[in-house]
Amino acid sequence: MTINPGKVDLVMANLVSAEFSSNYGPFAEKRGAAYYETEGGALVKNPHYPDASPVRYCDPTEVPELGIEKGTGLYDLIGRPRSVAFLNHPEQFMEIFAGVTGGCLPML
Structure with a gap:
């Protein structure tokens, strides 16, 4: 949302x-x-x-293992199937995303 x-x-x-x-x-x-x-x-x-x-505010998170890093545009992911494979097969990437928290802070 x-x-x-x-x-x-x-x-x-x-x-x-x-x-x-x-x-x-x-x-x-x-x-x-x-x-x-x-x-x-x-x-x-x-x-x-x-x-x-509760509502949380989250900063963007980099996932360098998939080539998702600051400065990388969405169109840059075209031709990099591994960068977006998690969308259809998230179970194959659980280890990579286990430590990703997105810098989320609870709303005060």
């Missing part, structure tokens, strides 16, 4: 498996995501998620 609190358009992309499809049913059933951001920037918990995890 991504929220753009800025006043300018957010440019972003997601890497997803070719076998992936979006399922927005739970969002419709629970009237949105687990948290809403108000105009003032405060995050408010959606009461339809009584067991929602």
Whole structure:
């Protein structure tokens, strides 16, 4: 889930498996995501998620074993099948990702 609190358009992309499809049913059933951001920037918990995890802020994480490093663009991964193979076969990369935490900090 991504929220753009800025006043300018957010440019972003997601890497997803070719076998992936979006399922927005739970969002419709629970009237949105687990948290809403108000105009003032405060995050408010959606009461339809009584067991929602706390919000975390995460820094980008490098995974040099797969060629995923700062400065590497998404298009740079074309022609590097190993760099994106984890999307379809994550079980083959558990050891590599076991130590990846993304520098996440809980929201205070």
